[in-house]
Amino acid sequence: MTDNTIEFLLNDELTTLKDFDPNLTILQYLRQQADLTGTKEGCASGDCGACTVVVASVEDGQLNYQSVNSCIGFVGSLHGKQLISVEHLKQQGQLHPVQQALVDCHGSQCGFCTPGFVMSSFALHQHHPSPSKDEVLEALAGNLCRCTGYRSIVEAAMQSTEHLPADSFSQNQANTLAKLINITTARHIKPDADCHFFAPDTTEELAQHLLAHPDAKILAGGTDLALSVTQNLAQIDKLIYIGNVKELSRISQDENQWSIGAAASYQQFTPLLAAHYPELGQMIERIGSTQIRNVGTIGGNIGNASPIGDMPPALIALDAKVTLQKGEVKRQISLADYFKDYKVTDLAPSEFIHSVQVPKPLPHSQLKVYKISKRIDDDISAVLAVIHIQIENNRVEHISIAFGGMAAIPKHAYACEAAMRHQVFNQATIDQAKQALLQDFSPMSDVRASKEYRMKVAQNLLQKCFIELQQRTIETRVTHYA
Numbered sequence: 413m414t415d416n417t418i419e420f421l422l423n424d425e426l427t428t429l430k431d432f433d434p435n436l437t438i439l440q441y442l443r444q445q446a447d448l449t450g451t452k453e454g455c456a457s458g459d460c461g462a463c464t465v466v467v468a469s470v471e472d473g474q475l476n477y478q479s480v481n482s483c484i485g486f487v488g489s490l491h492g493k494q495l496i497s498v499e500h501l502k503q504q505g506q507l508h509p510v511q512q513a514l515v516d517c518h519g520s521q522c523g524f525c526t527p528g529f530v531m532s533s534f535a536l537h538q539h540h541p542s543p544s545k546d547e548v549l550e551a552l553a554g555n556l557c558r559c560t561g562y563r564s565i566v567e568a569a570m571q572s573t574e575h576l577p578a579d580s581f582s583q584n585q586a587n588t589l590a591k592l593i594n595i596t597t598a599r600h601i602k603p604d605a606d607c608h609f610f611a612p613d614t615t616e617e618l619a620q621h622l623l624a625h626p627d628a629k630i631l632a633g634g635t636d637l638a639l640s641v642t643q644n645l646a647q648i649d650k651l652i653y654i655g656n657v658k659e660l661s662r663i664s665q666d667e668n669q670w671s672i673g674a675a676a677s678y679q680q681f682t683p684l685l686a687a688h689y690p691e692l693g694q695m696i697e698r699i700g701s702t703q704i705r706n707v708g709t710i711g712g713n714i715g716n717a718s719p720i721g722d723m724p725p726a727l728i729a730l731d732a733k734v735t736l737q738k739g740e741v742k743r744q745i746s747l748a749d750y751f752k753d754y755k756v757t758d759l760a761p762s763e764f765i766h767s768v769q770v771p772k773p774l775p776h777s778q779l780k781v782y783k784i785s786k787r788i789d790d791d792i793s794a795v796l797a798v799i800h801i802q803i804e805n806n807r808v809e810h811i812s813i814a815f816g817g818m819a820a821i822p823k824h825a826y827a828c829e830a831a832m833r834h835q836v837f838n839q840a841t842i843d844q845a846k847q848a849l850l851q852d853f854s855p856m857s858d859v860r861a862s863k864e865y866r867m868k869v870a871q872n873l874l875q876k877c878f879i880e881l882q883q884r885t886i887e888t889r890v891t892h893y894a
Contacts, residue, residue, distance in 0.1 A: 417429065417430045418432075418487075418488060418490065418491040418611075419491065419492070419595045420490040420491055420492065420493050420494065420495060420595070421493070421494040421495065421588065421591060421592065422446060422495050422497075423494075423495070423496060423497060423499070423500035424500070424584065424588070426591060426595075429441075429487065432487060432488075432609075434486065434488055434608065434609035434648065434650075434651045435486070435641050435647060435648055435651075436486065436487045436488075437482065437483060437484065437485060437486060437487065437638065437641070437642065438465065438480075438482035438483075438485040438486070438487050438489075438490065438495065439451060439453055439456075439463045439482040439483045439485075440487075441487045442465070442482060442495075442497055446497075448497045448499050450497060450498040450499050450527045451463055451464075451465055451482055451497055451498060451527060451528075452524055452525075452527060452528065453483055454483075454524070454525075454556075455483070456483045456484075456642040456643065457483070457484065457639055457642065457643060458481040458483060458484040458554075458635055458638075458639075458700070458701075458703065458704055459554075459556075459701075459790065460525070460528075460555070460556045461481070461525065461528040461529070461532065461554045461555030461556060461701065461703065462524060462525050462527070462528045462555075462556075463481055463482040463483040463528065464479050464480070464481060464482070464527070464528035464529075464531040464532050464554070464555065464703055465479070465480060465482045465495060465496060465497055465498075465531055466478065466479055466480070466495075466496040466531050466534055466535045467480050467485075467490070467493050467494065467495055467496070468493060468494040468496065468588070468592075469492070469493045469494075469592075470492070470589060470592050470593060473589070474589075475494075475585055475588060475589060475592075477496075477534075477535050477538040477539070477581075478535060478679075478706040478707075479531055479532045479534075479535040479536075479551070479554075479702060479703050479706060480703050480706055480707055481554075481635075481701075481703045481704065483638075483642060484634055484635055484638035484639065484642060485634060485638070485707065486609075486631060486634055486638065486651065486653070488609045488611065488631075488651065488653055489631070489634070489653055489655055491595070491611060491656070492592055492595045492656070493592065494588060494592060496531075496534075497531075498527040498530055498531055501530065501534060503580045504580075508530075508534065508579060509537075509571070509573045509576055509579070510530055510533040510534050510537055510568070510569070510573070511530055513533075513568040513569070513571040514526065514529065514530065514533075514565070514568040516568070516571075517564045517565075517567045517568040517571075518560075518564050519560060519564040519565040519567070519568040520560060521559040521560040522558075522559050522560075525555060525556060525557045525558070525560075528555045529552065529555050529557070529565055529569075532551050532552055532554065532555050532569075532702070532703070533548075533551065533552070533568070533569040535551070536548065536551035536552075536569065537573045538581070541572060541573045541574035542572040542573075542574045543569065543570060545566070545570060548566055548569045548570050549566065550697070550702060551569070551702055552565065552566065552569060553701050553702065553789055553790060554700070554701020554702055554703045554704065554790065555701075608649075608650055608651075609651045609652075609653065610625075610628070610650075610651070610652045610653070611652075611653045611655075611656050612652065612654070612656065612657055613656055613657065613658075614657060614659065615657060615659050615660065615737065615766065616740075617657075618652065618654060618657055618660075618764065619737060619738065619739050619740065619762075619764070620739075621652060622652070622738075622762040622763070622764060623738075623739055623762045625650050625652075626761040626762040627649075627650060628650035628651065628652045629648050629650065629651055629652070630652050630654060630715070630764060631651050631652060631653045631654065631655075632653075632654050632655060632674070632675050632707075632708075632709040632711060632712045633677065633704075633707035633708040633709050633712055634707070634712075635700065635704050635707060635708045635712065636712060636716045636718075637712075637716075654674070654675050654764075655675060657675060659673065660673040660674050660675035660676075660711070660766065660767070661673045661675045661676050661677075661680065662676070662767075663676055663680065663681060663684065665772075667772075668771060668772055669769050669770055669771050669772055670684060670685075670769070670770045670772070671735075671767050671768070671769050671770075672710050672767060672768045672769075672770060673711075673766070673767050674709060674710065674711025674712075674714075674715075674764070674765040674766055674767055674768065675709050675711060676709060676710055676711075677705065677706060677707060677708060677709055678696055678699065678704075678705035678706075678708050678709070678710070679705050679706050681710060682696045682697075682705070685770065688772065688773050689726075689730075689773065689779045689781075691779055691780060691781040692726050692779060692781050694781070695722060695726065695781045695783050695796075696722075696723075697789075698722075698783055698785075698788065698789055698790070698791075699722050699723075700790055701789075701790050704790075710723060710768055711765040711767075711768070714727075714734065714747070714750065714765060714768065715757075715759075715765055717751060717754075717755045717756070717757050717821070718755075719754065719816060719817060719819060719820055719821055719822060720792055720793050720794075720796070720816055720817045720860075721816060721822065722783065722793060722796055722816065724747065724751070724814075724816065724822035725796050725797070725798045725814040725815055725816040725822045726779075726781060726796075726798045726814070727747050727768065727770065728747050728748045728798070728812075728814035728822055728823070728824060729779070729798035729799065729800045729812045729813060729814040729824075730770060730771055730779070730798075730800055730812070731746070731748075731771055731800075731812060732746075732747045732768055732769060732770045732771065733745065733746055733747060733768070733769040734746075734747045734750050734765060734767075734768050734769070735765075735766040735767045735768070735769065736758075736759060736760075736763050736764070736765060736766060737763065737764055737766040738760055738762050738763040738764075739762070742766060744769070745758060747768070748814075748823065748824055751821035751822060751823065752821070753820055753821065754820035754821065774802050774810060775802075776802055776803070776804065777800060777801065777802040777810065778800075778801055778802075778803075778881065779798065779799070779800050780797075780798070780799040780800075780801070780877045780880065780881075781796075781797075781798050782795075782796065782797045782798075782873045782876065782877075783796050784796070784797075784817075784869055784873075785860075786860070792860065793816055793817050794817055794860040794861040794865075794866065794869070795815065795816070795817045795818060795861070795866050795869045795870055795873070796815065796816035796817055797813070797814075797815050797870060797873040797874075797877075798813070798814050798815075799811075799812075799813050799873075799874075799877050800812040800813070801832075801877075801881070803837050803881070806836060806837050806838075807834060807835065807836055807837065808832045808833055808834060808835055808836075808837050808841070809834070810833075811829050811832045811833050812824070812829065813825040813828050813829050815852075815853065815870060817855070817860075817861075817866060818852075818853040818855050818866055818867075818870060819853055819854075819855070823852075824852075825848070825849060825852040825853070826852060827848040827849070827851040827852045828845045828848040828849050828852055828874070830848065831844040831845045831847075831848040832844075832845050837878075837881070839878070842874055842875060842878045845874050846871040846874055846875070849867065849870055849871055849874070850867070853866075853867065853870070855867055855870075
């Protein structure tokens with residue numbers, strides 16, 4: 413294999429791509445080059461699920477099957493993986509059980525969305541042969557249907573495959589693993605002098621390449637970056653894919669904190685954070701769809717510097733830090749100091765996000781997370797409020813509050829915090845905190861909400877937090893005395 417080549421399995425066939433455009437999406441490759449047109453283009457933004465495919469990668473010596481949106485995935489990210497399209501599920505003339513279930517349950521009408529539902533159901537059944545209704549709803553939440561209705565589709569996805577004969581994917585797993593392990597790691601994919609795709613193995617290679625190409629764009633999940641190509645028709649001349657850098661996907665811990673690599677996906681780190689911060693886990697479940705969370709990363713959500721990104725306010729309220737690296741030099745700063753202005757950060761040229769340090773819970777502290785959006789799932793926040801509070805003897809001993817959607821950057825509500833810190837936790841303190849928010853923020857009006865609405869909602873969320881914590885205190889006392 414030459415140094416301008418990637419290799420992957422297209423269904424079961426070893427495939428080599430050479431001198432391709434780094435901006436080529438998986439969907440474009442399937443439909444325009446591989447002539448596999450079962451995968452559909454609906455929104456080209458990762459919202460409708462019509463383009464869903466399954467990508468299998470090697471993790472701890474096993475195949476991990478994940479549904480992904482092919483419309484916002486770049487083909488270079490497939491190196492060393494297996495791409496499974498809907499055409500491959502039917503083998504030896506027989507429909508796969510998840511396909512047959514859709515037929516039996518009358519789960520298709522016009523059929524445009526059907527391949528995406530099939531692939532989401534297939535990925536689900538690889539992990540849960542007899543899924544619960546909640547697991548089915550979660551797996552299918554990123555797929556939209558305009559005509560059939562969801563009852564029959566959900567019924568089809570719930571049909572168990574647990575006691576059916578092993579499908580061809582299970583039977584061929586050892587062979588597939590061997591093929592993927594034998595694919596050596598790509599280095600530099602360079603179609604021409606001005607446009608290239610680089611896939612480093614290590615942080616050292618990544619750091620050196622960024623020093624040589626400070627204008628290169630870093631690609632992890634691509635769930636935000638790809639939109640500039642699919643929606644705005646931009647041409648990204650230099651892409652650096654970090655999905656092969658194992659150090660950047662690593663999660664470790666010490667006595668006081670967890671360190672989460674910048675390339676760790678939501679699906680990787682969510683169980684850990686949800687176990688200790690349950691409301692944060694519930695909020696993450698509302699970030700995009702399963703397809704998005706399978707590839708979206710913590711570093712990407714921070715790095716795109718969106719004022720309405722959902723993770724930064726939560727991490728800021730937890731006083732998280734971020735480790736940055738340039739060349740061989742690393743530095744650590746508070747995440748609150750990373751954001752400077754709209755889409756402006758403290759990141760220097762050739763510097764990249766290495767990892768995020770998240771403190772473990774304080775004794776007797778609580779994290780309250782409130783996401784306000786027009787839809788419950790898979791929607792952008794109008795306002796996101798995160799309140800990290802520690803109350804002792806009805807006094808606020810620790811308070812850290814951050815908002816998204818209230819300013820050009822996600823940020824602390826410093827005046828609001830000051831109004832509550834070391835004060836009695838009562839209605840008078842909350843009323844002062846509400847007024848203090850007027851010093852912290854001057855929201856803007858846009859298509860999601862007016863500035864007046866945003867401020868009123870932010871104040872009301874403080875009130876909501878107070879009511880919920882007071883109610884919890886009462887319930888605790890009743891339980892204690894019972």
